[in-house]
Every structure is written in structure tokens, then in C-alpha cells.
Amino acid sequence: MWAPDIYEGSPTPVTAFLSIEPKISISANMSRVSIVASYGGTLPQIFFFCSIASMILGPLAAMAQTKVKRPLAHSSIGHVGYIRTGFSCGTIEGIQSLLIGIFIYASMTIDAFAIVPALRQTRVKYIADLGALAKMNPISAMTFSITMFSYA
Numbered sequence: 494m495w496a497p498d499i500y501e502g503s504p505t506p507v508t509a510f511l512s513i514e515p516k517i518s519i520s521a522n523m524s525r526v527s528i529v530a531s532y533g534g535t536l537p538q539i540f541f542f543c544s545i546a547s548m549i550l551g552p553l554a555a556m557a558q559t560k561v562k563r564p565l566a567h568s569s570i571g572h573v574g575y576i577r578t579g580f581s582c583g584t585i586e587g588i589q590s591l592l593i594g595i596f597i598y599a600s601m602t603i604d605a606f607a608i609v610p611a612l613r614q615t616r617v618k619y620i621a622d623l624g625a626l627a628k629m630n631p632i633s634a635m636t637f638s639i640t641m642f643s644y645a
Contacts, residue, residue, distance in 0.1 A: 494554070497563040537581045551567045601640065
């Protein structure tokens with residue numbers, strides 16, 4: 494997968510932009526097409542199974558990572574599954590839930606990527622380094638914990 498490598502190597506503002514913008518634009522385009530086009534019973538099932546696969550595979554791959562930015566990439570893969578579940582409904586309510594999901598995802602992603610540069614200043618690069626963060630900077634540790642719980 495290329496996303497974790499891009500997230501790791503890119504500057505944090507670019508990574509945040511690349512994390513949010515494609516999901517918003519693809520969802521907007523797909524919702525316009527799905528509202529106008531009437532599709533049969535096959536396409537919602539494809540959306541549903543792809544969403545389920547994304548919801549399972551993204552977090553499973555995130556558990557094997559050791560650096561701080563890489564699990565955010567895998568979490569992004571999982572969040573695509575949650576957002577795309579609205580398309581499997583094939584209704585206006587599904588599109589509305591998709592828009593709410595995108596808004597929540599965008600706000601939590603902005604918050605998560607605002608905290609990552611602060612972690613870099615305290616020399617936190619690996620997930621194992623987060624254990625000492627509570628002693629070095631308790632406010633950053635609390636903020637990061639709350640953000641990750643809301644991001645999950």
C-alpha cells in the first residue's frame with residue numbers, strides 16, 4: 494500500500510490535505526452520480542462489501558505499525574469504509590449519513606494532524622515513545638489521547 498509511505502514522507506500539512514480532500518471530492522462525485530443514476534441491486538452490494546473490507550483491513554494493518562503517522566494512513570483506509578457505507582443504502586438518507594461522516598472525519602483528521610507536529614517537537618516519532626509523553630508534556634498527551642479516541 495502506498496498511503497502509509499506517502500503519509501510518512503510528506504510534510505504534515507500536505508499529508509492532512511491528502512488525507513481529507515480526495516475523500517470529499519470522490520464522495521461528492523459519487524453522490525451526484527448515485528442520486529441521478531438508478532442502479533440495480535448489484536452496485537449497492539459491491540459498495541457494501543468493499544466498505545466492509547476497508548473497515549476490516551485498514552485497522553488490522555494499522556496494528557502492525559511502529560511510527561506515529563503510519564497508523565493514521567491505515568485508519569484513513571478504514572474510515573473510507575465507514576464513509577462509503579452510505580452509498581450501499583442507495584437512498585438520500587445514506588447520502589446524508591455520508592456527509593455527516595465526512596464532516597466528522599475531516600474535523601478529527603485536522604485535529605490529529607495538528608497534534609503530530611507538536612509530537613515531533615517533543616521527539617516523539619515512534620508509537621513506543623508515546624509512553625513517556627505523559628511525563629514530558631501531559632497536556633499534549635491528554636490532547637492526543639482524546640483525539641485518538643474520537644478518531645477511532
